[in-house]
Amino acid sequence: MSSFRADLHCHSTCSDGTLTPEQLVTLAVARGLSGLSITDHDCVDAYQLALPLAQEKNLLLLTGAEFSSNHQGHSVHILAYAFPCKNTAIQELCNRHSKRREERNQGILDLLRNKGMPIDPQTITALGSVGRPHIAQAMIESKYVKTIEEAFYKFLGDGKCCYVPGNPVSTEETIEIIHSAGGLAVIAHPHLIKNSAVVASLLELPFDGIECYYARFGPSDNSVWIDIAEKKRWIITGGSDFHGTVKPDISLGSSWVNAHTFNILYQKQTYVS
Numbered sequence: 001m002s003s004f005r006a007d008l009h010c011h012s013t014c015s016d017g018t019l020t021p022e023q024l025v026t027l028a029v030a031r032g033l034s035g036l037s038i039t040d041h042d043c044v045d046a047y048q049l050a051l052p053l054a055q056e057k058n059l060l061l062l063t064g065a066e067f068s069s070n071h072q073g074h075s076v077h078i079l080a081y082a083f084p085c086k087n088t089a090i091q092e093l094c095n096r097h098s099k100r101r102e103e104r105n106q107g108i109l110d111l112l113r114n115k116g117m118p119i120d121p122q123t124i125t126a127l128g129s130v131g132r133p134h135i136a137q138a139m140i141e142s143k144y145v146k147t148i149e150e151a152f153y154k155f156l157g158d159g160k161c162c163y164v165p166g167n168p169v170s171t172e173e174t175i176e177i178i179h180s181a182g183g184l185a186v187i188a189h190p191h192l193i194k195n196s197a198v199v200a201s202l203l204e205l206p207f208d209g210i211e212c213y214y215a216r217f218g219p220s221d222n223s224v225w226i227d228i229a230e231k232k233r234w235i236i237t238g239g240s241d242f243h244g245t246v247k248p249d250i251s252l253g254s255s256w257v258n259a260h261t262f263n264i265l266y267q268k269q270t271y272v273s
């Protein structure tokens with residue numbers, strides 16, 4: 001049996017992970033992975049940093065990103081794979097999200113200040129895509145909350161009192177942009193979408209795959225999504241959603257795909273780049 005394993009979902013310091021892209025590559029090799037995709041939120045900056053080291057260490061690096069999108073008022077994460085990082089449409093989408101995040105984060109800080117929890121905007125720094133976990137961390141440091149979960153549960157989670165959605169990009173447009181770049185669009189962690197009508201409607205969109213293996217899925221979750229993917233002839237992907245120390249219960253490589261699945265995606269990347 002082949003020992004090939006590739007983790008197709010993890011985050012670096014270019015978004016809300018705690019390891020740099022280079023540290024992720026080093027950890028992936030130490031964990032015995034043969035392939036990796038770094039899927040930062042709305043950002044592809046990791047590749048410029050990670051690619052030289054991955055090549056040196058013979059780790060196959062598949063381009064990836066996790067794009068935030070909005071479908072019928074619901075937040076939907078889309079994994080994009082196998083696109084050329086320097087593609088103009090992808091770069092423009094990342095820039096659009098960067099602007100959305102800047103405005104949204106300012107809105108969240110304003111609401112927190114109104115509630116007596118001021119945060120210096122300069123404390124929220126990241127290499128690329130600044131997200132709510134960075135704000136949650138700043139709230140812990142200011143002793144407004146004890147944990148990231150508490151910050152999300154009380155203030156920052158979708159629909160909570162200090163949540164600001166910002167100007168979203170629709171799921172349909174996101175898929176179109178990924179396809180225009182020659183990439184593949186995959187529904188991320190579908191079990192987190194609790195509204196069944198939203199799921200049904202998403203399954204009518206022109207996705208290429210579903211993330212069926214995920215660190216927090218059990219075997220029964222997996223089979224539900226595998227059945228759907230097989231019926232639709234979509235690619236069955238998997239990854240851990242590793243974030244480093246902010247989500248200490250998830251380790252890199254705890255969910256993965258085999259060589260067959262990895263090659264379907266990786267061959268597409270070679271073809272378009």
Ligand code: AMP
Pocket residue numbers: 016041068130131132133148149152153157243
């Ligand atoms: P953002 O991309 O800025 O909208 O923030 C969303 C990210 O925050 C998610 O992708 C997770 O990494 C993280 N997140 C969401 N909900 C929670 C939670 N309840 N506890 C910890 N982290 C969370």
Ligand code: ZN
Pocket residue numbers: 011016017041243
């Ligand atoms: Zn995240």
Ligand code: FE
Pocket residue numbers: 066077188189
């Ligand atoms: Fe996600």
Ligand code: FE
Pocket residue numbers: 009010011066241
């Ligand atoms: Fe993720």
